[in-house]
Amino acid sequence: MPAMPHTQRDHLRAMVAQHGIVRAQELRKAGIAGTTIQRALEDGELVRIGRGLYQDSRSDIDTDQTLAEVAKRVPKGVIAMISALAFHGLTDQMPRRVWVAIGPSDWSPVPAYPPTRIVRFTEKYLRQGTEHHKIAGVDVPIxxxxxxxxxxxRNGRLVDRSVAVEGLRAAIEQRKATPAQIAEAARSGGAWRIMRPYLEALTFNG
Structure with missing residues (x-):
């Protein structure tokens, strides 16, 4: 059984090692004083990666780290839309904001960093097709x-249709999902009527 941390600094190190990225609020709830955090920053042991977000200075920087930061700031959210498309390598677009889906009545935070685009999904759509990926030590739902x-x-008013079509083509070409899986997700996700002609054209002509 591992030894329990004895000092606030030990506790801070343990939390950072366990979670990868930690929020100031989480540290305060754990009884770690602001002076302890400040000393760790001054000593170069901790780095501030955003307002109220901290990480071990020795940690490797993940290219998807902003997704982890948003996951910490919006704990009920799921990385969605163009940000999820980019994570899966299905678009050349680099979204200027991180798209995150939340429920219809969930609190909508407005973090200054990273820039975030909140979309609201009904519970039916919010819970479908969620994967969990470890990014910078953080469990990120995508x-x-x-x-x-x-x-x-389904949300053609939010994103240009050409982005969806190119993503669909890339998914088939890169075999990120089979046509059957895509069709099933479209049926359960309320998008089959719109997607069907594109999927059939790409499948039959591919």
Whole structure:
């Protein structure tokens, strides 16, 4: 059984080692004083990666780290839409904001950093197709490739249709999801009527 941390600094190190990225609020709830955090920053042991977000200075920087930061700031959210599409490598677009889906009555935070685009899904759509990926030590919920495509086609007013079509083509070419999986996600995700002609054209002509 591992020894329990004795000092606030030990406790701070243990929390950072366990969670990868920690929020100031989490540290305060754990009884770690602001002076302890400040000393760790001054000593170069801890780095501030955003307002109220901290990480071990020795940690490798993940290219998807902003997704982990948003997951910490929006704990009920799921990385969605173009951000999920980019995570799966299905678009060349680099979204300027992180798209995150929350429920219809969930609190909507407005973090200054990273820039965030909140979309609200009904409970039915919010819970479908969620995967969990470890990024910078953080468990980040991200919609699957097939689910993401369904969301893009269903929400044509939020994202240009060409983005959804290119993502669909890339998913088939890269085999990130089979046509059957994509069709099933579209049916359950309320997008089959819109997506069907595109999927059939790409499948039959591919």
């Amino acid at each position: 919609y699957s490739a097939a689910k993401t495509l369904a969301d893009l086609f």
